[in-house]
Amino acid sequence: MSTLKDVAERAGVTVTTVSRMLNNRGYVSEKTKNKIRQAMKELNYRPNEFARALSLQRSNFIGLIVPSARNMFFSKVIDSVERQVSKHGYKLLLCTSNLEPKKEFEYFDMLSANKVAGVIIASHTQDIDKKININAPVISIDRIISPQIPAICSDNYQGGVLAAEHLISKGCKKLAHISGSIHLNMDANKRYYGFKDVCEKKGVPHILIDATEEQFLSMNYDSIVNMLLDNYPDVDGIFTSNDIIAAQVIATCSRRGIKIPDQIKVVGYDDIDLCTIFNPSITTIRQAISEISLYAVESIISKAEKDKPIPSCIIFPVELIERETT
Amino acid sequence: MSTLKDVAERAGVTVTTVSRMLNNRGYVSEKTKNKIRQAMKELNYRPNEFARALSLQRSNFIGLIVPSARNMFFSKVIDSVERQVSKHGYKLLLCTSNLEPKKEFEYFDMLSANKVAGVIIASHTQDIDKKININAPVISIDRIISPQIPAICSDNYQGGVLAAEHLISKGCKKLAHISGSIHLNMDANKRYYGFKDVCEKKGVPHILIDATEEQFLSMNYDSIVNMLLDNYPDVDGIFTSNDIIAAQVIATCSRRGIKIPDQIKVVGYDDIDLCTIFNPSITTIRQAISEISLYAVESIISKAEKDKPIPSCIIFPVELIERETT
C-alpha cells in the first residue's frame, strides 16, 4: 500500500504539495498537479483513512443505532440510510441495541471514540443525552427522545387521523387501535390521539390495546390479536401502529375464518414491503422513510462540514395507501 | 477528550507504560497499574481508535457487503452478524451493493483503505477476487464466488433433497421449483439438483422456473408465480428457493382461491420471520444463519489476531421445519 510520501517522491514534490492538491486547498500549479495525478495512478494510491481521521480529528463514519435489524421497519431504515450515507461518501457503522439502554450507551461511547460525523438513532431511551458524552450531532428518527436531540418524525397525529377517517368512511362502527408499545415510543402515541380525536368527533366507539416491549422485539403479536378478537368481537375496524401487527391481524383473522375486509377492516402503519406480499394487501399509512433518511444524513453532514445548525424537530407528512384490507 | 499522555502525566509515568498496561504486554507493577487505572477513571479516558489503527496497521472494523438490507433474508444476516461482531468487540461497516459489481469493488476499496479485519460478503459476483485488491480475509456466505474465497454455506443439496422428499411424502404428484435466480447464486443451484435427483429417483415429474435478478432485488415475484399457476395447473407441490417467493405463492394462491396445503403444498427456504406471520405458516428449510454468522465472524477474528487459516469451504446442515403449508 503506497503512501502520500511515495506519491510525493515519485512526483518529485513534497507531501505538503500532494496533500494540498488532494484537499484542494491553496495553490498548486497545473503542471505539478499532472505529475501528481500521474504518480497517484501509477502507485494506485488510496489515502489512509486513519491517518486522515487522526489528523483531522474527525472521520467519515456515521453511526446508526436501531433496536434490531430484523424488524422490517428498521431494515428499511437501515437500507435507505446506508444508501444515503454511501452516496455522500461516508460510511455506515451499524449498531443494534435490542432496546437496551446499556448497549446504547456503549455504542455511543464507541462511536464517540471513532469520532463519527454524527449519529442517527431510533431508540426509545428517554433523555439519553444526559447519560452520554458525544461530541457530534445526534439525530433521533421516528421518535422524540429528548428536547435536546433533534428529531425527524412523520406526522403521527395526522397518521392517526387519516386511519380513523378512512376506517369510518368505509363504514366501520367500532374501532380498535393496537399500539406497537405505547410507552416505548412517545411520539407514536400521537397516532392514537389523532385516531381517538376523530373517533370522538364522529361519535365512533373505540378501544386501545397496547403491546409489550417483548412483543415489539420478537414481532410476535399473535396473543394480543387473539385477545382483541376474543374480548371485542364487535370491533369491525382495526388501526395498528405498525404493519407487522396488521399482518398478524390478517393471519389470525384468516385462521378464525374472519373475512377481511368484509367483516373487519385493517389499516397498518409504515408501509413496509410486507404490505404488498400479503393477501389481502395491507392498507397502511406510509412513512416517508427515504426522505427521512435523506434528511437525517444530510443534516449531519452539513452540520459536520459546514457547522450548519440542525432544526430541533422536523415532521414529514404521511400518506394513506389504500389497498385490499379496507 | 483526554489522551494517553494526559493519563500518563496524571499517573506520573510515561505513555509507554500506560500503553503497555492497556495492551497488557510486558511488565507493569501492580502499584503503577493502580495509579494508571485511577488516572484513567478520573480523566474518563477512551483510547483514540484512529491513532491505534494507524499504529497497528489494522482496525476493529469488519465489513459486511450484502445486496440489500431490505430483503428479509439479508436483514436476518445483518442482524446476527452485527450481534456477533459487537460481541467480539469489533464494529460493523455495513455496505449494500444492490448486486452491482462496480459498487462492490468500490466498497472493497473503501474497506481496504479502512484496514478492516475482514470482509463478509453475500454476493454473486463470480471471481471477484481478481478484480479487487484487499489485504484482509474475505469470507463469502451463502454463495461460492471464487475458489480463492472461503465460503460458508448451508447444505443446499440436502435442502433440495429434504424439500422434495417432504413434498412427495405428503402425496404431491407433480412438483415445481422456483429458483431465486439460478444464475445469481451458483451454490443455490444445488438446491435444485437435490430436488431434481429425488424427483427422478422417485419418478415424480417436476419443472424448474427461474426468477430474474430484478425480481430478486425488488422481491416482486407476483408475475412469475402467476405464470407458474397458469401454465402448470397440475402442479401440486412447490419448492421455492426462498421464503419470500413462498409467501408470494401463498398470497397468489389465496387470491385465486387455491387452497394451501390442500391443493398445493409449499416448501420455502431460509426460515425468515415471515414464515410464522403468514397464514398458513410456511414449511421451510432452515438455514442456520446465526451459526453461519458466528462462524464467519470468528474465523475472521482468529485469522486477523492469530493468523489462523480459514478453511476454504464450510457447510452447515439444514433442517426442514414443518408448518402449515404442507
Place this chain on the structure above:
DNA sequence: TGTGAAATTGAAATCGATCTATAAAAAATA
C-alpha cells in the same frame, strides 16, 4: 529596474497511539 503582491513549494510540527532499544531498580544468586 525595482517593488510588492500573488502564486507556488517545502520543512517540520502535529494528531494519539504502539513499539524497540535501553536504562534503572529490585530480587535472586553466588
Place this chain on the structure above:
DNA sequence: TATTTTTTATAGATCGATTTCAATTTCACA
C-alpha cells in the same frame, strides 16, 4: 558484598496523513 537475573520504566522513532510558517518564484505595474 558482588554479580547476575528479573522487573519496571523511559526516551524516542514510527504509522500516514494535515497544517502552519516560511521561503522562493513569478509577474504586473510604477
